[in-house]
Amino acid sequence: MSCVSKAIGLAKKVKHSFDVIIKASTPVYLSSVRRIERVATDEKICAMTFDDGPFGLPANPDKESKPLTLLLAETLEKYGAKGTFDVIGDTSGNYPDSAGKEGTAKWGGIAYDHYPDINRDSFGGCKNQPQLLRRLIDGGHEITNHTYSHVLFGKKPIIYGARVTHKGIDDVIADLMRLHSLLYDEYGYEMKLSRPPHYVDKISGGFSSYDAYAACGYQYMAASFDGAGWLPKKSYDDEVLAMTEPVKSKLETDENFFCGQIIFQKDGCNMLRRTPVADGLGAQLKLLTDKGYKIVSVSELIENSPFADIKPSDELFCYAKKALENGFDICYRDNTVRKNEILTRGEAVMMLYGKEGDGERLSLIKDKRNVAKDVKFSHPYSGAMKLALENLAISKIENRFKADMPIGDGDFSKLLSVYFNKDITLSFGEITHGEAIKIIAEQI
Ligand SMILES: [Zn+2]
Structure with missing residues (x-):
C-alpha cells in the first residue's frame, strides 16, 4: 500500500x-x-x-x-x-x-x-x-x-x-x-x-x-x-x-x-x-x-425485510410493515423500530403526522418560526407537532410541548381519535413503540 x-x-x-x-x-x-x-x-x-x-x-x-x-x-x-x-x-x-x-x-x-x-x-x-x-x-x-x-x-x-x-x-x-x-x-x-x-x-x-x-x-x-x-x-x-x-x-x-x-x-x-x-x-x-x-x-x-432490528420472524413484523407501508413514521433514522422503548409525546405525534409534517418543517426552518416555548423550528418533529396542535389532536402543557415526556393514555387516545376520526379509548400506564405500532396498524 x-x-x-x-x-x-x-x-x-x-x-x-x-x-x-x-x-x-x-x-x-x-x-x-x-x-x-x-x-x-x-x-x-x-x-x-x-x-x-x-x-x-x-x-x-x-x-x-x-x-x-x-x-x-x-x-x-x-x-x-x-x-x-x-x-x-x-x-x-x-x-x-x-x-x-x-x-x-x-x-x-x-x-x-x-x-x-x-x-x-x-x-x-x-x-x-x-x-x-x-x-x-x-x-x-x-x-x-x-x-x-x-x-x-x-x-x-x-x-x-x-x-x-x-x-x-x-x-x-x-x-x-x-x-x-x-x-x-x-x-x-x-x-x-x-x-x-x-x-x-x-x-x-x-x-x-x-x-x-x-x-x-x-x-x-x-x-x-x-x-x-x-x-x-x-x-x-x-x-x-x-x-x-x-x-x-x-x-x-x-x-x-x-x-x-x-x-x-x-x-x-x-x-x-x-x-x-x-x-x-x-x-x-x-x-x-x-x-x-x-x-x-x-x-x-427492503421489501423482504424493511427494518434493521425486526426480522420477518418477529411477532411485530407484519404490524410494523403494514404501518410503514401506509406512511406512518414508525422507524428511527437508523431504520430501527426499537419496539421496547417507551413512546413519548413527540414520537406519538411524529408517528401519525410525520410525513405530512415534513413540508411544514421546511417552512418553519426557512421562516425561523418556533412551535412552542420548548420546540425550536429545527426540531426533527416540529412540522408534525405544528400539524397535531393545529388539528387539536394534542394540547400543550403550560405552553410547552414536552416532546420527551412519555405519552399518557388520555393523550394518546385523543391523538388517535382525532387522526383516525373515530372514538378510541386506551388504558395504560406507559406504552412501548411496539404496542403503539400494533394499535396504529389495527386502525388501518
Ligand atoms: Zn459517488
Missing part, C-alpha cells in the same frame, strides 16, 4: 471512530427518511450497490474492450444477481477544475468530481451514456439517485475542504430532481433511493440530506460492507485480492455474515485509474453464490 493510500485509510479510520462517538451522543429521531445500511433477516440474501456510473470507458485491464458498466451487468447476470446502480447524470458542468495528484481523493478533480475522469465527462453519466442506462434497466437492475452532478451537498472539511458545494437545500433538491426527471421522463423509471456524494449529509442553512430526501420522497441508501477496490494498492492484482479476501474470510468464519447486508462497490476507477471491480466482482459473486446467497436489488431486500 502506498503512503498516500495509507494516509487516506487512516483518515477514514479516524473519521469512523469520530462517527461512532457522534452517533453515541446524538439522539436518534423517528423519521420518514430511513438510513438503510443493513436489514435484519435470516435469509441468505444481500445487495450490491455500484456508485458513480454509468461508465462508458473500457474496463482496465481491457480484456474485452467492453464498457465497464456493461461488463458489470453481464457478470451479475451470469450469477443470477441483480445489481443496484447508484448513477449520476453528468459532470461536464463541473468546471473550471484541474486534476489533483493521482492516488489521492483529488485524482479526478480539485474543485469537483468528474466521472469517469476529468476532461472525459462525456464517457460517463446517464445523460451521455443512454445505451448503458437502458441496458441496466432492461437487465432488471435497480437504478438509484446519486445526484445529477455529484456536487457535495455541503462542506466536508477533512478530505474535501477544497470542494465547491451546493449553496443550500433548494439546489440539492433541484440537482436530485434533475436526475429523477431524466429517468422518469425518458425511461418511465421511478427511483426510490439515493446516496449522497461521499456521504456528506450537512446542507447549509441548518438542513441535512434527510430533509432533501424527505422532499424528494426518497429513502437514504447506505451500505454495511465495503466491497473495496476503490483504494489504490501496489498492483491491480492486489486490488482484486483486497476485494475478494475479506469476503472469503468473513464467509469462512460465519456463513450467515452477509444476510441482509448492502455491499458497497464502484462502477468506476479507483484513485489510480484502475478498475479492479472488473475482476473482483465475479470472484465475490462466486464466493457468495457458492454459499447459497441470492444477490437482489436494494429495493427487493
Whole structure:
C-alpha cells in the first residue's frame, strides 16, 4: 500500500471512530427518511450497490474492450444477481477544475468530481451514456439517485475542504430532481433511493440530506460492507485480492455474515485509474453464490425485510410493515423500530403526522418560526407537532410541548381519535413503540 493510500485509510479510520462517538451522543429521531445500511433477516440474501456510473470507458485491464458498466451487468447476470446502480447524470458542468495528484481523493478533480475522469465527462453519466442506462434497466437492475452532478451537498472539511458545494437545500433538491426527471421522463423509471456524494449529509442553512430526501420522497441508501477496490494498492492484482479476501474470510468464519447486508462497490476507477471491480466482482459473486446467497436489488431486500432490528420472524413484523407501508413514521433514522422503548409525546405525534409534517418543517426552518416555548423550528418533529396542535389532536402543557415526556393514555387516545376520526379509548400506564405500532396498524 502506498503512503498516500495509507494516509487516506487512516483518515477514514479516524473519521469512523469520530462517527461512532457522534452517533453515541446524538439522539436518534423517528423519521420518514430511513438510513438503510443493513436489514435484519435470516435469509441468505444481500445487495450490491455500484456508485458513480454509468461508465462508458473500457474496463482496465481491457480484456474485452467492453464498457465497464456493461461488463458489470453481464457478470451479475451470469450469477443470477441483480445489481443496484447508484448513477449520476453528468459532470461536464463541473468546471473550471484541474486534476489533483493521482492516488489521492483529488485524482479526478480539485474543485469537483468528474466521472469517469476529468476532461472525459462525456464517457460517463446517464445523460451521455443512454445505451448503458437502458441496458441496466432492461437487465432488471435497480437504478438509484446519486445526484445529477455529484456536487457535495455541503462542506466536508477533512478530505474535501477544497470542494465547491451546493449553496443550500433548494439546489440539492433541484440537482436530485434533475436526475429523477431524466429517468422518469425518458425511461418511465421511478427511483426510490439515493446516496449522497461521499456521504456528506450537512446542507447549509441548518438542513441535512434527510430533509432533501424527505422532499424528494426518497429513502437514504447506505451500505454495511465495503466491497473495496476503490483504494489504490501496489498492483491491480492486489486490488482484486483486497476485494475478494475479506469476503472469503468473513464467509469462512460465519456463513450467515452477509444476510441482509448492502455491499458497497464502484462502477468506476479507483484513485489510480484502475478498475479492479472488473475482476473482483465475479470472484465475490462466486464466493457468495457458492454459499447459497441470492444477490437482489436494494429495493427487493427492503421489501423482504424493511427494518434493521425486526426480522420477518418477529411477532411485530407484519404490524410494523403494514404501518410503514401506509406512511406512518414508525422507524428511527437508523431504520430501527426499537419496539421496547417507551413512546413519548413527540414520537406519538411524529408517528401519525410525520410525513405530512415534513413540508411544514421546511417552512418553519426557512421562516425561523418556533412551535412552542420548548420546540425550536429545527426540531426533527416540529412540522408534525405544528400539524397535531393545529388539528387539536394534542394540547400543550403550560405552553410547552414536552416532546420527551412519555405519552399518557388520555393523550394518546385523543391523538388517535382525532387522526383516525373515530372514538378510541386506551388504558395504560406507559406504552412501548411496539404496542403503539400494533394499535396504529389495527386502525388501518
Ligand atoms: Zn459517488
